[in-house]
Amino acid sequence: MDQVIAYIVIFLAALAAGAINAIAGGGSLVSFPALVGFGVTEKLANTTNNAALWPGSISGMFGFWEEVKRAKKLVALLAIPSLVGGLLGAYILAQTPEHVFRQLTPFLILFATLLFAARDFFTKLTRRGAGETDHITGVGGVAGFLLQLVIATYGGFFGAGQSIMMMAAFSIMGVRDIHEINGIKTASAVIVNGVALIYFISQGLVIWHLAIWMGIGAIVGGYVAARISKRINQNVLRWTVIVIGLVVSVVLFLRG
Numbered sequence: 001m002d003q004v005i006a007y008i009v010i011f012l013a014a015l016a017a018g019a020i021n022a023i024a025g026g027g028s029l030v031s032f033p034a035l036v037g038f039g040v041t042e043k044l045a046n047t048t049n050n051a052a053l054w055p056g057s058i059s060g061m062f063g064f065w066e067e068v069k070r071a072k073k074l075v076a077l078l079a080i081p082s083l084v085g086g087l088l089g090a091y092i093l094a095q096t097p098e099h100v101f102r103q104l105t106p107f108l109i110l111f112a113t114l115l116f117a118a119r120d121f122f123t124k125l126t127r128r129g130a131g132e133t134d135h136i137t138g139v140g141g142v143a144g145f146l147l148q149l150v151i152a153t154y155g156g157f158f159g160a161g162q163s164i165m166m167m168a169a170f171s172i173m174g175v176r177d178i179h180e181i182n183g184i185k186t187a188s189a190v191i192v193n194g195v196a197l198i199y200f201i202s203q204g205l206v207i208w209h210l211a212i213w214m215g216i217g218a219i220v221g222g223y224v225a226a227r228i229s230k231r232i233n234q235n236v237l238r239w240t241v242i243v244i245g246l247v248v249s250v251v252l253f254l255r256g
Contacts, residue, residue: 007213010034014214018056018221020241026116027053028160029109029245031214036252040207042105043098047197047205050159052214054193056222060186067183074175075187081149086192089156090199106252112160113245116238144173148188155189156196163189 013034017027028049035045061068068075093101147169155162166185175181200206 006038010038010210011213011217014052014217015221015224017053017214018218018223019225020221020237021053021056021218022060022222022225023237026112026160026241026245027218029112029116029241029248031218032160033109033244033248035210035214036105038210040210041098042102043093043096044205044207046093046101046158047200048207048211049214050193050197050200051206051208051211053218054190054197055215056218057186057190057193059219059222061183061190064179064183064186067177067180068187071175071180071184075184077145078148078184078188079191081145082152082188082191083195085149085152085154086156086195087199089153089158089192090196091156092153093157094199094203094205106249108158108160109245109252110249112158113242113249115161115164116245117242118164144169147172152188152192155192156199159193159196162192 013031017031019027020030021027031053032045032049035049036042040048096104148166151162151165151169154165163185166188167181170181170184175184197206
């Protein structure tokens with residue numbers, strides 16, 4: 001019976017994560033701790049969570065498909081650091097001893113939570129100059145390329161919060177259209193998480209029965225949230241995720 005309840009809780013956490021990602025982002029701050037609470041080691045929880053939530057990012061990319069096509073040259077350029085960084089981050093994670101990653105986990109959760117809390121600031125940054133024509137200079141392009149390499153490496157290693165960092169990086173590059181930023185961000189995240197997932201699979205680092213179970217929940221949650229998003233108070237949702245992230249960080253810090 002306890003096992004059945006645990007599976008139900010994990011499914012609901014994934015459902016919530018899918019819904020949160022569809023509306024505001026930050027779903028990993030709910031689904032990742034649920035796996036750790038289930039008894040999965042932190043490293044396997046991270047890789048399994050990646051496998052569970054990746055299909056949702058693909059559907060999100062198709063939601064911005066027009067913007068992705070419009071910025072296809074930039075998406076293709078950023079695919080290079082996204083692939084290299086995502087693979088590098090995944091490799092670093094695989095080589096990191098379990099006890100070391102366990103010690104890093106509360107810091108990573110706290111960092112991702114603070115990024116999520118500052119999301120409005122980054123959104124304002126991306127909207128600054130909205131309506132202007134994109135103006136990506138040579139310096140901006142190089143800076144964006146290098147920033148994406150760093151962000152993708154972080155994304156391959158842990159992932160939570162990478163989309164927020166990408167939005168800021170693309171704005172710094174000179175991309176002004178908020179919808180285009182979202183399209184490029186979503187496509188880049190699919191690449192980063194996808195190449196990381198392929199590496200995790202090759203290393204046997206995915207618990208498939210949990211990943212599939214959670215993936216179903218995340219897809220259902222994302223679909224339902226998209227249908228009722230106008231009735232959801234995003235400010236309440238945002239603060240709920242922040243509180244969850246902070247509580248999880250504190251618990252993990254105390255657990256040592």
